[in-house]
Amino acid sequence: MTTARRLSRILAITVPAVALFAAAACGSTDDTASATPVATAAVSAQQQPDGAADKGTVTANRLSVAAAGRAAQAALAKCQADGLGFVTVSVVDRAGNVQAMLRGDNAAQHTVEASQEKGYTAAAFGANTSDLVARAKGDGPTVADLPGTLFLPGGVTVKVGNASIAGIGVGGAPDGNADQACAAAGLAAIEGSLK
Known part of the structure; x- marks a missing residue:
């Protein structure tokens, strides 16, 4: 996964989650505000091509x-x-x-x-x-x-x-x-x- 794609995925998941947390902390009772970020995160994760899921590690070339x-x-x-x-x-x-x-x-x-x-x-x-x-x-x-x-x-x-x-x-x-x-x-x- 490229760095740009990984960053966009992280932002797609993190930014809505932060907005949800901020809305909850401010006492927002707007149910649509809290539902939208969760849906956005789910869609972003589903848009990854097959086999491109983040495995948590990367392989880097190095000289022998x-x-x-x-x-x-x-x-x-x-x-x-x-x-x-x-x-x-x-x-x-x-x-x-x-x-x-x-x-x-x-x-x-x-x-x-x-x-x-x-x-x-x-x-x-x-x-x-x-x-x-x-x-x-x-x-x-x-x-x-x-x-x-x-x-x-x-x-x-x-x-x-x-x-x-x-x-x-x-x-x-x-x-x-x-x-x-x-x-x-x-x-x-x-x-x-x-x-």
């Missing part, structure tokens, strides 16, 4: 441990080949949970957090962080104020179809575009196996 490991290895290998082996690579799921992390030789501590935040930002926004940098600029609050995000080049989104399921973040190179190239190499190593 093998794919996450391959992506991290490939990203670090690209950085090492470019003389940037002092980076950290993090592969995270859509919620930002680390699935694989490789800390290169002599990678500073800040690269651990930076790689994780870049990976999460790419996964959460469904776009590469190099494409998101402009969103983080401006007067007043911006998306850059969201905790756990980092709007600097170096994070790529991993998608299945149009859905972002993970992110690969690299932190530590002197230039964010070099981080981005390494993260892209990690994605390239697993793209063929994504379904």
